[in-house]
Structures are given as C-alpha cells and as structure tokens.
C-alpha cells in the first residue's frame with residue numbers, strides 16, 4: 073500500500089479544491105492510501121509515515137507562497153531519500169506553471185533525496201478568488217490517477 077500525503081496552502085479555497093480532486097483521482101486506483109492536510113496543520117515529523125508527498129500552492133507574485141517556500145526549505149533538513157514528490161499550483165492569466173516550476177526547482181536543489189513522480193499540474197482560476205476555470209477540474213482527477221498509477225509501478 074503506497075501512502076501519499078497531499079499538503080497545500082490556500083487563501084480562498086481553490087487550491088484546496090484542486091487537492092481534493094487530485095485525491096479523488098488517486099482513490100480511483102487501488103492500493104493507494106491518501107491523506108490531506110493544510111500545510112500549517114501538518115507535522116513534519118509525520119513525513120516518515122509516507123512514501124510520497126504532493127505539495128500545492130496558489131501562485132502569489134509569480135511563484136509559490138512564502139509559507140510553501142519555507143516548508144520546502146524545512147524538507148531539506150529531513151532525511152527523505154527513497155520518497156517521491158509532485159507539485160501543483162493555481163494561477164491567473166499568464167502564469168501557467170510558474171509556481172510549479174519554481175517549486176520543482178527549489179525541491180531539486182534543496183531536497184535532493186526526493187524524486188519527482190511526474191511534472192506538476194497547473195490549474196487556472198478566473199479571478200483572485202476563483203472560481204476554477206471550466207475544464208480544469210477533470211485535469212485534477214486525471215493527475216491524481218496518473219500519480220497513483222505511477223506510484224504503484
């Protein structure tokens with residue numbers, strides 16, 4: 073049984089909804105156990121219990137939030153070799169994948185033991201507060217399914 077923790081930060085709830093849809097997709101695959109947690113409620117010492125971590129952030133000023141950047145820095149101080157990760161973001165307008173790419177770069181630089189499961193998911197919202205743009209939520213479910221299947225192989 074592969075155990076996955078999905079952590080996220082959110083100001084208006086959209087990134088949480090993306091996290092929930094990713095979990096919905098993962099649960100369509102047998103043999104995956106998922107847990108969801110807002111980042112500020114997650115105890116880093118519990119990471120030892122998981123095989124994979126998914127990290128989600130809204131795009132704030134062209135990248136992940138300050139809280140997410142600090143969280144990734146803290147991951148760098150743990151021993152996580154053998155575990156894997158994937159990231160996701162929510163963005164407005166033209167910033168497709170900007171926060172995703174920055175998170176992936178930061179993780180690869182600061183947490184070298186963590187292996188990327190698959191390139192991250194970037195989900196568009198319609199305004200500062202959302203809603204999530206039409207056609208985006210099914211991508212979250214597909215992403216969850218893909219991650220779960222990759223973790224099984």
Ligand SMILES: Cc1cc2nc3c(=O)[nH]c(=O)nc-3n(C[C@H](O)[C@H](O)[C@H](O)COP(=O)(O)O)c2cc1C
Pocket residue numbers: 081082083084085086087088130131132133134135162163164165166167197199200201202
């Ligand atoms: C302080 C702040 C800065 C933002 N800067 C950007 C930005 O540079 N690029 C962008 O695409 N969206 C930006 N946004 C829009 C957020 O990406 C959007 O509010 C977010 O995706 C909504 O997710 P949430 O409901 O999980 O908070 C910004 C939002 C806030 C609150």
